[in-house]
Amino acid sequence: MSNKAPRGVRLAIALAGRRNAGKSSLINALTGQMTAIVSDTPGTTTDPVAKHYELLPLGPVTFHDTAGLDDTGELGQLRMSATRKVLNRSDVAVVVVGEEGVTDHERGIIETIRGLSIPIIVAFNKSDLRTPSSEELAAVRAEGAPCLVVSAQNGSGVDALKQAIIDAAPLEFRQERRLVGDLVSEGDWVVCVVPIDLAAPKGRLILPQVQVLRDLLDSDAVAVTVKEREIEAVLAGMGRRPALVITDSQVVMSVAADVPEDIPLTTFSTLFARHKGDLRRLVRGADAIDSLKDGDTVLIGEACSHHNVADDIGRVKIPRWISQYTGRDLRFEVYAGHDFPDDLERFSLVIHCGACMLNRTEMLRRMAECERRGLPVTNYGVAISKVQGVLGRVISPFPELGDSAT
Template sequence: MSNKAPRGVRLVITLVGKRNAGKSSLINAISGQDVAIVSDQPGTTTDPVAKHYELLPLGPVTFYDTAGLDDSGEVGELRIKATNKVMMRTDLALVVIGEDGLTDYEMKLIDKVSELEIPYLVAFNKNDLCEPLESDMDYCRQRGIPFYKTSVLEGCSIDKLKEAIITLAPEEMKRDPVLAGDLFGEGDWVVCVVPIDLAAPKGRLILPQVQVLREILDCDAVGVTVKEREIEETLSSMKRKPALVITDSQVVMSVAGDVPDEIPLTTFSTLFARYKGDLPSLVEGAKAIDSLQDGDTVLMGEACSHHPVADDIGKVKIPRWIRQYTGKDINFVMYSGHDFPEDLERFKLVIHCGACMLNRSEMLRRIKECKRCGVPVTNYGVAISKVQGVLDRVIRPFDL
């Protein structure tokens, strides 16, 4: 079951530390499976290795076994860069200490994790070979860092480590996340307007639509799914008003015209802006569209890589709509997957996708990084609603 959970809803737990600190052995012990290659040879782990696991009561999680951040050489730098990318989407970190004990390297690593505001704990590993120094444990005590003495060979503290992970996990991961379930009640009718997205795999809906429909069912509400040209007829034939209409952002203007103003209306992408990020910040960021000038560069950020269709939403439609709205000659640069530029300062605005393939931690860190660089950030759906003139109505259900 854990392998089928969407990547973006998993808790990401990353093991970091020096080469040969025993990270691979530890992740195998925690998961109870030989997912990572174990060797006495330093640098065995080259790229981050993901292991899906069901850690109850948290549910589906992904453990990442990373290359040692003390790697060297040109290839080592690439490995470290890959590890740093994983750190950006980490919800919880395990700093693994090997036989060398707590050195300046681990202290800098702890500072890095703290700077990223990632909850973490320390595992003094290989406890069968050497006890951690009292001074090292005092370092953790003085800073309030949870620590455990672990031994994979002896099975020492593995269960306690799992319990600590559960305790330290972010609060939002301990409760059922809400997409739209607070906007309607049991027995309510919810209408979902779902045009067929050419970018979606054949025979399937896109993930935000699937997740919303599942939540409607979980809340014992009634979901009605229609295409955009059927919405007016559907509403007129219903015996009572729906509690909510949710539409794909690409048709929000026409749907807003067909849905009476007294019926709450929002978009799938706006729901994900709240679910995965910081909706007030993304709404505020959309205001920057009004101040774009000729020659400005806008970053289009997508969390997943896909073959663009002829009228791709990120590459074609949104840039076209924004140029029409502003009347300006604006440059658009696309970044896909887990790549995110380090020179954000050169952009006047960042427009991010709904982040259905990112976990919330990574999306929040991207928003935070944009703010640090003084760059406004919004998302696809909010930006579309802005340039289509319906943003105020789309965010009305959230009482911002």
């Protein structure tokens, strides 16, 4: 069911525009449900509202209703800031134009979205009250933005808007992006090493493990799941050489010692580094660990918020391993969920989680912002493999890295 799909695999669609342009009504029309509160009073939507929906053939998507970008006052500034955060993690943006037509507000919104490199669609809403002139439509299209005339009130143009969203979706949402399926063949055996410790969720596996297992099954491979203490016995008793071993990063050093060198080995987090980000850049970012100095601050980026546990991977283990590896007196700061600091310049390195709860657009945007500020970025699995001395082996299964996988 679409409401069970992980947040990180959904296409995120933001509706942005001025107050009272009909954004909430349009989301209701798109989803066929009363998702957002509708009122003639400007500013009814105060906080972003998310609605999950199945938009075929894309699959699960999330529509985000946002506060008007012409809001006023101190509270209005906070609402607009929340809207911009939604835009930062969106894959497609629909600029909703109301009865007043395209004004400087809409032009500013379009410019903001263009700056984020997000595909834009302009929807002239309320066509039941006012039909935009051919000159207005031509002016928008001349700037390269598809525009449609719709009415949330009577439903005209809504199906066309859905199709425009499908057409604007990034290629990865229209073409299947594999996690591990391109590294194995039908009938291959793959061993997945899954530690069960205090950090493991009770009664279930963590999302990266679940998604990798599903991708292996979709590839008609045979997935054998074991704990790290059982890996030697399982390999000895399989009677065949596995095509790949995938391990949790926290036990990569011990697993690497137990898995013969001629068997390809990687980690769940490294697979996600490639799936959600840019593996080559994240591997390159790990080199910055060698350049850390006393007093440097390292940002630990977590895509989800969770209760801290003893020996937490991002808050305890990685800081300890990095400090031991470098021998430096370092500071570590954790930013969780969708929070990401504006003052990135004060950090010397970003170590990001596997981003299973982010879509690829948001992860790539975070990486691009770090690169723009001259800040190296890597991820949990890559960083752990680096300081454990097994990074070359962990990235060797990925042919696209070429000479980097040495």
